[in-house]
Amino acid sequence: MMIARRAFISGVAAATFALSGTSGVLAKDAYKVAIAMPGTITDNGWSQAAYSGLKAAQQELGLEFAYSELVEQPDQVEVLSDYARRGYDLVIGHGGEYQDAVQRVAKRFPDTAFMVNNGLGVGGNVANADFYFSQLGYLMGYTAAKMSKANTIGIMIAQEFKFTNDSVQGYKDGAEAAVPGTKVLVTVTGDWNDVAKGKEAALNQLSQGADVVWPTMDGATVGALQAAQEKKAYAVGLYYDAIAKWPDIMIQSAILDVSQNMLTYLRLAVKGELKGELYKADMNNEAAMRIGTFHADVPEDVRAKVQGLVAKMRSGELKPQPY
Incomplete structure (x- = not known):
């Protein structure tokens, strides 16, 4: 519990300013995204890739973001709910292990958009992003x-x-x-x-x-x-x-390339076009999925x-x- 909470506080602090053009000043109407991750932003894997995706989206789209690291399954509902209460426009559970928690929280916050990276259930205010x-x-x-x-x-x-x-x-x-x-x-x-x-x-x-x-x-x-x-x-x-x-x-x-897959749906989200659907990358989307x-x-x-x-x-x- 304490690990997730500390990560949440540091994540919000790290995302205080969103980039808008070249000003570096937080736009008053900046789209706000929050993500709960199972790993750390330096794990050389799944969670670091998500953080890179949000940084890229911040640069391109001028959004504001916050993140929580090492969120264990017993803490998922609390962390996701906290973000929704704070008014984040899109709350992301980074991994299939967040699916149940996202579904529960989404019902309580129908005006908030939710995304599960590598999830299953979609519909209403819950979307999924996945890879083949x-x-x-x-x-x-x-x-x-x-x-x-x-x-x-x-x-x-x-x-x-x-x-x-x-x-x-x-x-x-x-x-x-x-x-x-x-x-x-x-x-x-x-x-x-x-x-x-x-x-x-x-x-x-x-x-x-x-x-x-x-x-x-x-x-x-x-x-x-x-x-x-x-x-x-x-x-x-x-x-x-x-x-x-x-x-x-x-x-x-x-x-x-989780960052590229995330950019695909974040571009839609900031325009208000994100739907409760599955956004799935395959080998035809070389920017998101390829061999090395x-x-x-x-x-x-x-x-x-x-x-x-x-x-x-x-x-x-x-x-x-x-x-």
Whole structure:
């Protein structure tokens, strides 16, 4: 409780001024956005990406924003309600784990717009923004299987939500398409940010024979990548082109540009055009969703096959499931 509260206070202070043109002065009628996040703005993952999206929107649209970090599920309703009471125009729950809390709070504040990033339910004053996760999961699984000498690869998720399950299924299907019979290890860590748990999960998969791992948590991902580096295994990145930070181990990255996906709906929101609908990015929206840089070890024929799969997804010929 106290962690979320401290983050809320610092977040409001950090967002006191919104940019309007080049003046740097808060516009009197600035559109106000607030977001509750499961991680931190420096987690090199999901929550940092959201913060970057709001900063970009502040620059482009002149909006004002506030944020809360490390909001645990028992505190979600209180934090979201507090923002709504304060008069924020749009209140965002950053992750599928906020869906229930958002639905509850939205009923009490019908004049406030709510968004869940990677949620499910829509309608009324609740919208969702999402990615076609199984597309990138398929591409990462295909690449991982092609690079595995042990025919065993792994994926780690923090919790089971639709978007994590979609990523896992896509990863499995892509691996099977690349090398039939590839074994895919799946670990649910139960924690998004615990670095030690992330490392333990990766070491466990590596001890079971995996030689390529894909950690999809937030801060805990760092621990998993440290394990891969120590054991000289390959890894797959998420959210950003991770080869820049992990050049020795990163064979490819599933780039989910949360900032670009958020900009899409924030542009609508400031114009009063946001609806209680699903806003879903796929491989045709390259600004929001794309693959990263191949490791030098990835053969040219594998690169060509992966790029061919991307083209088939964009044309609609290949439709990984679930959607």
